Amino acid sequence: MSSAPPSAWLHRTPRGTYIGDQDGQPARLGGAARLVDQLWRFRDTLYVFAASKFRAAHRAQMLGLLWPIAYPTVLMIVMSVVFGVVFKTDIEGYPVLLMLGLVPWHFLSHAWTSGMHALLVHAEIVKRTAVPPWVIITGTVLSDLYNLGFSSLSVLPLIAFYPEQFHVSLALLWLPLIVVALVAFGLGLGLASGVLNVVFRDTGYIVDSILIALFWATPIIYPMSRVPGVGHTLMHLNPMATIVEAIRVIVIEGASPPDNILIALFGGSFGVLLFGVVVYRLFAPTVSDHV
Amino acid sequence: MSERALRIRFDDVGKAYRRRHLKSFLLKDILRGLAREEDETDRFWALRHVGFEVREGETVAVLGQNGSGKSTTLSLVAGACHPTEGRVSVRGRIAPMLALGVGFEPDMTAPENAYVNASLLGVSREELTERLEVILRFAELGDFVDTPVRHFSTGMTARLGFAVAMHVDADILLVDEVLAVGDGAFQTKCLARIRELHDEGRTMLFVTHDLAAAREICTRGIWIREGEIAVDAPIEECLAEYQAFLDQR
Secondary structure, X not given: OOOOOOXXXXXXXXXXXXXXXXXXXXXXXXXXXXXXXXXXXXXHHHHHHHHHHHHHHHHOOXXXXXXXXXXXXXXXXXXXXXXXXXXXXXXXXXXXXXXXXHHHHXXXXXXXXXXHHHHHHOHHHHHHXXXXXXXXXXXXXXXHHHHHHHHHHXXXXXXXXXXXXXXXXXXXXXXXXXXXXXXXXXHHHHHHHHHHHHHOOOHHHHHHHHHHHHHHHOOOOOOHHHOOHHHHHHHHHOHHHHHHHHHHHHHHHOOOOOHHHHHHHHHHHHHHHHHHHHHHHHHHHHHHHHO | OOOOXXXXXXXXXXXXXXXXXXXXXXXXXXXXXXXXXXXXXXEEEEEEEEEEEEEOOOEEEEEOOOOOOHHHHHHHHHOOOOOOEEEEEEEOOEEEEOOOOOOOOOOOOHHHHHHHHHHHOOOOHHHHHHHHHHHHHHHOOHHHHHOOHHHOOHHHHHHHHHHHHHOOOOOEEEEEOOOOOOOHHHHHHHHHHHHHHHHOOOEEEEXXXXXXXXXXXXXXXXXXXXXXXXXXXXXXXHHHHHHHHHHHO
16 A cells, blocks of 8 residues: 555656656556545545544543533633623624634634644654655544534534524535535645645744634624625635635525535635645655655 | 566665755845755765665665665655655565554554554555454563553553564565564564565565674675665675674774
């Protein structure tokens, strides 16, 4: 698995790796085919690595899996008090709105930062095995998916307090697709910042700053409809904004998200993933020399 | 008898690392450094103009002093890094034992870590499930099988790592100075296992400073000196020349 099928030669050159015959004539394998080949070859490693990261993360904690549920709940209560009691917001069912923004946001910020640090945390894997860096970054981001699953449960208690804010409908079938887009968005950011962080160690601070700006530029503590004029249009460029908006439409209104939101959401998320892959491919061959 | 098939080929391979000369962290100096073209003084060639071939079933000792480029050679075969010049070609499944217990999580148990470590070495879950019992027995963990690795002694952790690495079903084994783990009895057992793998016809590359072990296991020696191959010969010949060099100094 760490090498080509038994009969084929794996050649490594300064420009990259390719499969070919003994004389070094490359096999005809296009970009897309190579991507599929890589994904297939490392599927098992990816799964085992992601699962172990998740397990190891919660093993030593007393509350373990309760944390992904407790954390957004605590944030929701604090913010509900600040904005509901102190600022006296007039938005109905504000905690529900808040929670539906906090849960995906928490996934994104955690997946992005842990994906960014993954290669440095697991430097030994990069330096001492043939496992390509993308497996480590992707495995780290995917291990956060387990956390997202559990933290989504933190929305459920709110049904008891705000039953009028929840609408069960066929539109809920959109949610898995929205999660796919959310993961694509986080993975794209993780891949790009992950390799950049190895080469330029300032990346961490830059990303932290971007995350703060992105938090306020995403409709988490406010509804997207409150953003006026050009700002509202520009917000469609932020995949996180459209993701949160789509989730709220699905859960609170029980309707499918409007087309413009869906187009911006999937276009933006997968655009960022593509960007991440391009940046990754630029830097990946030198990563093991820098960690 | 026809010659055995090729497994590894180095084609005029060079590997350079960047040597950072950054003395000042003032922004203007950093920017100036970025603008400057990278030249030869910034580079350190760990290996240069290295060419050799290894055939199926050969066990090759890679000898040389510290910093001569032995580990870089193995990393290149393992695919852990790319060459700066030339071409590194390999055929078959590789078990890279460049370090023991890569990916071990301290809060997980021996079997759990065996799965992670093995999968990083290219072993699938089904394959490991088949071999898990043998691996755990080989590692001699006693009652500690279900204890988090955090509570293992250094020797136990190393034994577990070694046991996994020794049971990867690979065509090419790369062993980098990891034999020095465990007590005498465990080392004897490891050497026996390595000889067993050799008899099965696996190809092996050994980095070691233990010349006696090299003589015992290997059929051929490659002595790397300052990034270039000094001698590539049958093991006795290579050891004699290397020993003479060491005695001279």
